[in-house]
Amino acid sequence: MKRLVFPGKNFPVYVFDTYEEASLAAAEVVVSEMKKKPEFLLGLATGSTPVRLYRALIEKCRAGEISFSRVKTYNLDEYYPIDPKNEQSFLAFMKANLFDHVDLPKENIHIPNGAATDPAAEAVRYEEELLAIGGVDLQVLGIGSDGHIGFNEPADEFILPTHLVTLTEQTINDNSRFFRAKSDVPTHALTMGVGAIMRAKKCILIANGKNKAEAIRGAILGDPTPKNQASALQFHRDVAFYLDKDAASEIL
Ligand code: GLP
Numbered sequence: 001m002k003r004l005v006f007p008g009k010n011f012p013v014y015v016f017d018t019y020e021e022a023s024l025a026a027a028e029v030v031v032s033e034m035k036k037k038p039e040f041l042l043g044l045a046t047g048s049t050p051v052r053l054y055r056a057l058i059e060k061c062r063a064g065e066i067s068f069s070r071v072k073t074y075n076l077d078e079y080y081p082i083d084p085k086n087e088q089s090f091l092a093f094m095k096a097n098l099f100d101h102v103d104l105p106k107e108n109i110h111i112p113n114g115a116a117t118d119p120a121a122e123a124v125r126y127e128e129e130l131l132a133i134g135g136v137d138l139q140v141l142g143i144g145s146d147g148h149i150g151f152n153e154p155a156d157e158f159i160l161p162t163h164l165v166t167l168t169e170q171t172i173n174d175n176s177r178f179f180r181a182k183s184d185v186p187t188h189a190l191t192m193g194v195g196a197i198m199r200a201k202k203c204i205l206i207a208n209g210k211n212k213a214e215a216i217r218g219a220i221l222g223d224p225t226p227k228n229q230a231s232a233l234q235f236h237r238d239v240a241f242y243l244d245k246d247a248a249s250e251i252l
Contacts, residue, residue: 019052043196151189
């Protein structure tokens, strides 16, 4: 593992040989933070990146090292519109990859409702939940190949509250691998804005693979810009990046 710090950038970047090592190191952070506080508020991400981290959390929970019994989870985003029972929904993804395997009470799960009839009202409802907690204790993040965090796509501005977003062609292409056909990928999503992510007391961003290298370069070394929404993290009070060497290839 290599720890990189860049001049003028006030956060650590950890580079590992493999995705597995990066995930396990990130899992250690989640575990040690969870142990400090049983009523932990945990912000969660979907996508293939955090899957190994979630498996590590399941193992730690089964071993009795951590418990989710008093934890509350807040997911970054959900497709819109989508039936939460659809196996491609982010709720279904979270159940399959974490929720169904740990002692997390169902009522402690928070995620935007992809089946809400009024998406604007649903965005307001979710933001009110997020404002009420004041910020999660730890936010787990992945990154899109276009620099998105949650589903905050490249834009002319940073949108702070939860909102309905139109997914970019690039994101639809990237995520089509989870669907039968590209035309099945929802065109919209409800996503936490950059505001709730910035309110998190701590953020860890995991990235692996060459297809993330350019987005990671922009996020870490570029001037902060809404064209790469992850670059907002440069202003976060406590953020760390966990990368495999491919994702780090443009910053080494
Ligand atoms: C997803 C999510 C993001 C995630 C990103 C990368 O669809 N909305 O939270 O970080 O796109 O996904 P993956 O980890 O599959 O590359």
